[in-house]
Amino acid sequence: MHQQVVAAVLIVLTWESCAWASPPSQGAVLFQEKGCYSCHGFAGQGGVGPTLAPHPPPFDAFLSMVRSPPLNMPPYSQAILSDQDAQRIYDFLSTVPDGRPASELPLLKEAPK
Amino acid sequence: MRSRSQAPGRRNFLKALAVSSVLPVMTGAPAAAVSPTPNSDPKASARPSLAGTQPMAPETQPPVADALVGQRPGSDYMVDAIKALDIDYVAVNPGSSFRSIHESLINYGGNVRPELLTCLHEETSVGLAHGYARANRKPMMTLLHSVVGVQHAAMSIYNAFCDRAPVIMLTANMADANWRHPGVEWFHSATDIGGLVRDFTKWDDQPGSLEHFCESLPRGHQVATSFPQAPVLIVADSQIQEAGVAPETAPRILKPAPLRPATADPAALEMIAKWLADAEQPLILADRYANGPNALPALVKLAETAAVGVADLGGRFNFPTRHPLNLTFGLKSVASKADFILVLEPVDLSGALSLFRESTRERIDIVSAKTRVVVLGLDPVLRSNYQEFQDYFPASMFVDGDAEASVPLLTEALRRILATSARQKLTQRAARIASKTSDMLVAARNAAAVGWELSPISTARLSMEIWKAIDGREWTLSGQTWTTSNWAMRLWQMDQAHQCVCVAGAAALGSFVSTALGVALANKAKGRFTVNIQSDGDLLYAPGALWTAVHHRIPMLTVMHNNRAYNQEFMHLAQMAARHGRGIERIGIGTTITDPNVDFAKLAQSMGMWAEGPINDPAALGPALARAVAVVESGHPALVDVVCQPR
Numbered sequence: 038m039h040q041q042v043v044a045a046v047l048i049v050l051t052w053e054s055c056a057w058a059s060p061p062s063q064g065a066v067l068f069q070e071k072g073c074y075s076c077h078g079f080a081g082q083g084g085v086g087p088t089l090a091p092h093p094p095p096f097d098a099f100l101s102m103v104r105s106p107p108l109n110m111p112p113y114s115q116a117i118l119s120d121q122d123a124q125r126i127y128d129f130l131s132t133v134p135d136g137r138p139a140s141e142l143p144l145l146k147e148a149p150k
Numbered sequence: 151m152r153s154r155s156q157a158p159g160r161r162n163f164l165k166a167l168a169v170s171s172v173l174p175v176m177t178g179a180p181a182a183a184v185s186p187t188p189n190s191d192p193k194a195s196a197r198p199s200l201a202g203t204q205p206m207a208p209e210t211q212p213p214v215a216d217a218l219v220g221q222r223p224g225s226d227y228m229v230d231a232i233k234a235l236d237i238d239y240v241a242v243n244p245g246s247s248f249r250s251i252h253e254s255l256i257n258y259g260g261n262v263r264p265e266l267l268t269c270l271h272e273e274t275s276v277g278l279a280h281g282y283a284r285a286n287r288k289p290m291m292t293l294l295h296s297v298v299g300v301q302h303a304a305m306s307i308y309n310a311f312c313d314r315a316p317v318i319m320l321t322a323n324m325a326d327a328n329w330r331h332p333g334v335e336w337f338h339s340a341t342d343i344g345g346l347v348r349d350f351t352k353w354d355d356q357p358g359s360l361e362h363f364c365e366s367l368p369r370g371h372q373v374a375t376s377f378p379q380a381p382v383l384i385v386a387d388s389q390i391q392e393a394g395v396a397p398e399t400a401p402r403i404l405k406p407a408p409l410r411p412a413t414a415d416p417a418a419l420e421m422i423a424k425w426l427a428d429a430e431q432p433l434i435l436a437d438r439y440a441n442g443p444n445a446l447p448a449l450v451k452l453a454e455t456a457a458v459g460v461a462d463l464g465g466r467f468n469f470p471t472r473h474p475l476n477l478t479f480g481l482k483s484v485a486s487k488a489d490f491i492l493v494l495e496p497v498d499l500s501g502a503l504s505l506f507r508e509s510t511r512e513r514i515d516i517v518s519a520k521t522r523v524v525v526l527g528l529d530p531v532l533r534s535n536y537q538e539f540q541d542y543f544p545a546s547m548f549v550d551g552d553a554e555a556s557v558p559l560l561t562e563a564l565r566r567i568l569a570t571s572a573r574q575k576l577t578q579r580a581a582r583i584a585s586k587t588s589d590m591l592v593a594a595r596n597a598a599a600v601g602w603e604l605s606p607i608s609t610a611r612l613s614m615e616i617w618k619a620i621d622g623r624e625w626t627l628s629g630q631t632w633t634t635s636n637w638a639m640r641l642w643q644m645d646q647a648h649q650c651v652c653v654a655g656a657a658a659l660g661s662f663v664s665t666a667l668g669v670a671l672a673n674k675a676k677g678r679f680t681v682n683i684q685s686d687g688d689l690l691y692a693p694g695a696l697w698t699a700v701h702h703r704i705p706m707l708t709v710m711h712n713n714r715a716y717n718q719e720f721m722h723l724a725q726m727a728a729r730h731g732r733g734i735e736r737i738g739i740g741t742t743i744t745d746p747n748v749d750f751a752k753l754a755q756s757m758g759m760w761a762e763g764p765i766n767d768p769a770a771l772g773p774a775l776a777r778a779v780a781v782v783e784s785g786h787p788a789l790v791d792v793v794c795q796p797r
Contacts, residue, residue: 072724072734075717075796082601082608084635084797085721091600109508111728136602139595144614145602145641 064129067122076110081130086110090133099127221394224360225254228386230403231364233263235371237291237318239282239671240264241275243302245295247322247338250391252293264291267671267702270694272299274664276306276381278698279317281668285626285651287442289316289374290668296322296338296388300346306664309655310381311350312538313465314438314530316374317381318367322388323356329389344383349535352380360390364401371406377441377552378528413559414526414551422492422524422549423563427572429490429522432458433477435502436553438465438530439494445554446470446647449494452561455568457576458492459484459583462639464632464654465497470645472591474584479594479640484586486516493545494553495527500541508725513541522546526560527553538656594640606793607768609711613637613683615768616709619775620681626651626673628666629682633718634711635797638683648678659716660691663708667695670706670787679782680705686712686743686750697757699787707782708789709775710750712764715742717796750791763791 068074068081077083081090093099100123103113113123139145228251232240244252255266269275275292283289294300300321310317324330324339340346344354353373357363363386370382426432434453440446449469453460459477461484462468469476477484485491485503493499503523504513517523525545549556568576598610613634627650631638644650653665666682673680689695689710699706715738723737738744747764754761760781762774771792778788 070735072720072727072737075715075720075724078601078604078608078795078797079606080601080604082604082610082795083597084609084795088597088600107507108505109725111725111734112509113728114731116731117728117733133600136599139592139599142599142602144611144618145595145598 062125062129062132064125064127067126068129071113071118071122071126073126080133082133090130091135093127093130096124096127099123099130218392218394222397223250223254223391224363224393224395225250225386225391226258227360227395227401227403228363228367228391229254229259231367231401232291233259234403234405235291235318235367237264237289239267239279240291240293241267241269241278242293243269243272243275243295243299245293245299245322245338247296247299247324247335247388248293248320248386248391250388251320251322251386254391267698269698271692272303273306273660274667274692274695274698276303276310276317276319277661277664277692278668278671278695279319280306280310280313280315280655280661281628281651281653281665281670282672283310283315283317283379283668284313284653284665285628285648285669285672289318289371291318291320294319294321296324297340297343297346298338300343300383304347305656305658306661307347307381307383308350308536309653309658309661309665311352311532311656313653313655314378314380315653315655316379318370318374319351319381319383320386321383322391323385324388325356325358326387326389335388343385347381347383349533350381350538351383352532354383354385356385357387357390360393360395361401363387363390364403368404368406372409375406376409377411378530378532379441380532411552411555412528412550414549414553414556416559416563418547418549418551419556419560419563420567421547422526423560423567425490425522425524426456426458426492426564427568429458429488431484431488432456432490432492433484433488434458434460434492434494435463435481435496435499436460436466436468436494437463437496437499437502439527439553439557440466440468440647441554443647445557446645448554448557448561452557452564454580455561455564457580457583459587461485461502463497463502464652465495467644467647467650467652468494470643471639472643472645474587475580476587477583479636480586480590482516486518488517488521491517491521491523493523493525493527494557495530496525496543497530498540499523499525499543499545503543509729524549526551526556591640594637598637598641601795603768604795605766605768606713606795607766607771608795609634609797610637610641611768612709612711612771612792612794614641615771615775616681616683617642618772619779620679620707623679624677625649625679625681626669627681627683628652628669628706629684629708630654630662630688631683633685633797634683634794648673659685659688662688663695664692666708667699667704667706670699670704671702674704679707679779681707681709684708684710686710686714686748687716689750690743690748693753693757696754696759696787696789700758703785704787705782705785706787707775707778708754708787709778710763710789710791711794712748712750712791713794713796714744714747715796717741720796750789754789754791759787759789761789761791763789764793765791766793 076086279290355366374382460469461481462478523545524547526549601608651669670680720741751761751763781788
């Protein structure tokens with residue numbers, strides 16, 4: 038049952054057209070399984086939660102925030118996210134490419150001054 | 151308790167009219183003398199004639215004429231009273247309890263001013279009226295079926311109440327049990343129907359006569375539209391609606407008096423002006439401030455005069471998004487350094503000036519105890535039960551008065567006392583704030599670029615594609631922006647009061663599509679384009695609003711922010727699963743809207759609406775929006791379903 042639910046979530050909520058994420062790494066799958074995407078976006082680009090990628094903070098700081106977040110983020114204990122899996126998620130976030138800068142995207146470049 | 155055989159009921163009552171000596175009324179006797187108005191005693195005429203009669207089989211019943219045929223019903227006069235209010239629309243989901251007033255509105259009243267709008271749920275009726283009032287600065291009306299219709303509407307009423315929006319609601323009732331049809335009409339009657347929603351309406355009344363109703367209506371209008379505004383409920387008793395009224399007993403038709411909002415005490419405004427002038431790092435917070443079109447430019451004038459940053463807390467659209475003094479998205483950092491904060495019509499001041507730690511449920515103040523915080527506005531507390539009045543904030547001073555009416559006076563007071571020598575200080579401060587807001591815009595653009603090519607489509611991309619599609623038109627953004635990470639507020643240029651009518655209210659799902667429809671209705675007459683960023687979970691509560699849009703040719707572009715989840719609840723579940731140490735993997739149960747995915751384009755198409763989607767490819771979004779805009783510009787609603795990132 039557990040696997041079915043995870044599979045269903047993954048089928049529905051994937052970034053299949055995102056070239057750099059195909060096939061998804063272990064860290065990318067964990068990023069979804071552990072619900073990180075719901076606040077930080079599928080690529081860690083930010084949303085309700087802060088931007089995590091590209092260029093996440095150093096791993097120690099990242100892990101500290103994961104274990105003991107200061108405000109609204111759920112505290113991810115060892116019981117629900119091992120250090121190893123946290124590292125995998127971190128590795129995934131580190132591989133998110135920069136993408137084009139805003140100055141090269143017409144819709145953002147031309148956004149109202 | 152009377153026995154069933156004794157109960158006259160409406161049909162038996164009419165039968166009694168036919169078989170008793172009352173029948174001659176049909177031959178020309180004065181109507182007022184025999185009409186079963188609530189002022190008369192139906193029992194006096196009906197019940198004695200039934201005493202001792204034996205039940206008869208339906209097939210043995212003699213033909214009976216309707217005793218009320220040809221008489222002018224009370225509902226005609228109710229329509230006269232409604233027309234005196236200058237109401238443009240009345241939103242209706244039909245109900246037998248107001249069948250007489252419904253008929254009077256469309257035939258006697260000609261279905262003009264007000265025009266009936268058919269809604270498929272009372273939640274939509276009230277939401278539509280709510281959005282219309284916000285966009286048009288005048289109320290419209292709803293007709294709610296007795297008891298069950300009011301129950302259906304309750305959430306939307308509460309939403310409008312929390313948003314301090316005026317909605318004039320009529321419902322019906324059958325107070326006199328002798329008038330009721332057996333069965334359903336008893337289910338749909340109450341001794342105190344207003345009690346259903348009294349905790350979140352500003353006023354309600356259950357008139358006992360036609361005259362009373364015609365007096366209550368203008369009073370209700372006045373109560374609803376005076377600040378703080380809120381919904382009111384008036385009962386149009388079914389018996390009063392249907393009873394014949396003789397011309398000589400016709401009620402007076404009254405108009406509501408024009409309202410002029412109360413300004414604050416001039417001495418208090420002088421004091422605020424002095425504090426503003428003396429402050430080194432002042433800040434203005436505006437929340438439920440701007441109701442009329444002049445409020446936004448008035449606040450710009452005040453901010454520029456004082457060289458003070460403004461954070462728009464979003465209760466209304468208060469300040470231009472791209473103004474160099476707009477500090478909305480830097481509020482928490484600038485508030486901690488402020489030495490004087492002026493707050494206009496706050497909704498949740500404590501929340502605005504604190505952080506909240508979820509793990510301990512504690513508020514962390516971000517303003518210094520030395521910071522002078524002055525509130526200018528009307529005390530918003532109207533009712534005590536529902537806790538929408540938020541946490542009490544111990545302000546330094548509360549200045550009572552309508553902020554919108556008072557800000558121009560405050561600006562004048564400030565101008566009088568600002569010394570010429572202060573100009574340099576103000577210019578430097580304005581430049582510092584402008585530099586910060588410029589940096590914030592650059593940061594927002596850079597953040598928007600991350601994930602630009604993603605599928606599901608990022609909410610930043612969604613927002614900017616919409617911007618491109620509507621740019622160059624006179625438009626209004628409705629719906630909600632907080633579920634799309636406020637990208638529209640961060641990146642769009644909005645500098646006119648009509649450009650953003652995003653209705654928050656009680657954050658009640660099911661309300662956003664209806665309020666957006668009301669905004670679009672208000673914009674229809676003005677030829678203004680309405681775009682609604684619509685979350686999927688909200689639409690699924692009351693999708694019939696789409697049918698109303700099509701049926702009444704209300705042009706509105708609905709762009710789905712379809713994240714296939716109740717994402718807010720998904721995040722709450724993540725919080726709980728993490729806290730309980732039981733893993734995050736199963737929190738999609740009960741929070742996601744998948745298996746099957748909802749096809750919103752087909753849903754809209756089934757109601758006759760032009761629609762496209764689901765769109766997954768970000769490159770396909772712009773062309774789809776362009777096609778949808780063309781449909782809306784031709785006078786029809788359109789929907790584009792976009793599969794999006796969660797936030």
